[in-house]
Amino acid sequence: MSEVRVPSLLLSVLYPLFGAISLILAWQFLLPALGVPAYIVPTPTAIVGIFAKSGGLLLSNLWPTAIEALAGFVIGNLAAVLLAIVFVHSRFLQAAYFPVVLFFNTIPVLALAPIIILIFGLGMTPKIVIAAVICFFPTLVNMIRGLGSASTNERELFRVLSATPWEVLWRLRFPRALPMLFSSLRIASATAVIGAIVGEWIGSDKGLGALIIQATFNYQSDRLYAAIVLSSTLSITLFLIVVLLERRIVRY
Amino acid sequence: MARAVEAQALDVGYVAGSTVIAGLDLAIEAGTFLSILGPSGCGKSTFLRVVADLLAPLKGSIKVLGDDPHAVRSRRDVGFVFQDSTLLPWRTVRDNIRLPLAIGQSRLTRKIDDRTEELLAMMGIAPLAERYPHQLSGGQRQRTAIARALLGEPRLLLMDEPFGALDEITRDRLNDELLSLWRRGGPTILFVTHSIAEAVYLGERIIVMAANPGQVVKDVDLRHLKQDGNRCSREDRGIVDMMAEMRSALEAAS
Numbered sequence: 001m002s003e004v005r006v007p008s009l010l011l012s013v014l015y016p017l018f019g020a021i022s023l024i025l026a027w028q029f030l031l032p033a034l035g036v037p038a039y040i041v042p043t044p045t046a047i048v049g050i051f052a053k054s055g056g057l058l059l060s061n062l063w064p065t066a067i068e069a070l071a072g073f074v075i076g077n078l079a080a081v082l083l084a085i086v087f088v089h090s091r092f093l094q095a096a097y098f099p100v101v102l103f104f105n106t107i108p109v110l111a112l113a114p115i116i117i118l119i120f121g122l123g124m125t126p127k128i129v130i131a132a133v134i135c136f137f138p139t140l141v142n143m144i145r146g147l148g149s150a151s152t153n154e155r156e157l158f159r160v161l162s163a164t165p166w167e168v169l170w171r172l173r174f175p176r177a178l179p180m181l182f183s184s185l186r187i188a189s190a191t192a193v194i195g196a197i198v199g200e201w202i203g204s205d206k207g208l209g210a211l212i213i214q215a216t217f218n219y220q221s222d223r224l225y226a227a228i229v230l231s232s233t234l235s236i237t238l239f240l241i242v243v244l245l246e247r248r249i250v251r252y
Numbered sequence: 253m254a255r256a257v258e259a260q261a262l263d264v265g266y267v268a269g270s271t272v273i274a275g276l277d278l279a280i281e282a283g284t285f286l287s288i289l290g291p292s293g294c295g296k297s298t299f300l301r302v303v304a305d306l307l308a309p310l311k312g313s314i315k316v317l318g319d320d321p322h323a324v325r326s327r328r329d330v331g332f333v334f335q336d337s338t339l340l341p342w343r344t345v346r347d348n349i350r351l352p353l354a355i356g357q358s359r360l361t362r363k364i365d366d367r368t369e370e371l372l373a374m375m376g377i378a379p380l381a382e383r384y385p386h387q388l389s390g391g392q393r394q395r396t397a398i399a400r401a402l403l404g405e406p407r408l409l410l411m412d413e414p415f416g417a418l419d420e421i422t423r424d425r426l427n428d429e430l431l432s433l434w435r436r437g438g439p440t441i442l443f444v445t446h447s448i449a450e451a452v453y454l455g456e457r458i459i460v461m462a463a464n465p466g467q468v469v470k471d472v473d474l475r476h477l478k479q480d481g482n483r484c485s486r487e488d489r490g491i492v493d494m495m496a497e498m499r500s501a502l503e504a505a506s
Contacts, residue, residue, distance in 0.1 A: 151336075151338070153334045153336060153338040154338055154340070156301070156304075156306050156332070156334070157332065157334070157338050158355070159305075159306055159325075160304055160306065160325065160330060160331075160332045161328070161351070161352055161355045161356065162325055162326050162328065162355070162356050162360060163355045163356065164356070164359070167354075167355050167356070171340075171351075171354060171355065172340070175340065175342045178342070250342075251342070251384070252341040252342050252384050252385075252386060
């Protein structure tokens, strides 16, 4: 039996577009018809309306969250990459401290957030730290695996060429680890935003997290949904930047 | 004549108390094309790793190009070609060949000249220079690996089953190209293979190794079977008989 071949444009663009539009239409017309009240689920047009009405307020709350998420993303991933480099060069340090890092990762970020706020106060710093902490662990684990993934023959080739440890790291281990680094960066692009928002929930009067809390308690569901849309847009933007960078850098 | 490799009472192992090679005595003249045959686990590849200073012997002594293997490696007088080509997937063919230039040029005593374009042409891969390894066939990958090993003009080329994963036709073609390179004043070659036909066709001399522990059980000079420049035909009577003799030696060693 021959398989029916579906054009790739249909699969990658038109079908997903159809899915999204059909769900938005159902949301716009079906939910009100079923009697779902607007204070629980406002319609898409109401959410778009709030962007027009309170665009300034939404944007002023987007920037702090974006800065915290981006700073946390950079700091958390950079720290993870550096620690992974230390660990793969010292079996002692890896054996001694990796289990501690593993234990640290089992603490739920919601439980950790108040402690971080106690230490760093109520400014932007604790939110950046929470976003960094949440990005850190997946990147650390992936980088340790990636940096150690060079084959025996590849390591022997570099020894034959009398490469220094720095040359092995820069010319072999690091390029080998790049695909795994980027897969964790894609995950971190979403988790960094989650970290910043969680930090704002616990102690902040600005940012999308703070806006979500205020809108929830004031029954401003259109504003709540608009904040959610902005959070999601922020994650998607960060994700797309990572994907574009990956396509430019990892060409194999 | 100067010796390329001289091993005396050499014991080699990966774990203390267990030797892969025991009491190996072997002298290889500079400029020789030596084929090394033997069953799996007999220490053929291990011996190449000792020569390349990738592995230290447990006992005995080894001189490479009249010197300590470490000094020879530091001077980049040794080239190594692996079975799986070991091309770096993030570098193009040209950049893979240029890898030795990216390592130690400012630090090591012997600088390497950039002969990339010459080697690309010599190995017949110039049109592929901007391709990545995943865009190459097995034969093209091995040609690139050989070019990379030759970039530093090594005096000793170690080849560990380099054509083992290739089809018969490609393997025969690369055998001829390798011989042609070697005839043009190429380095001493130590060529490990599982193929009796390849070993006899390429080598001026063959050693057969046996396992447990690894030792040389047969050492044959083939120059009387070949014309000048190590030339022969795979159908020559003497070559065919030698293949049969090597098969018997290999069966006895297995």
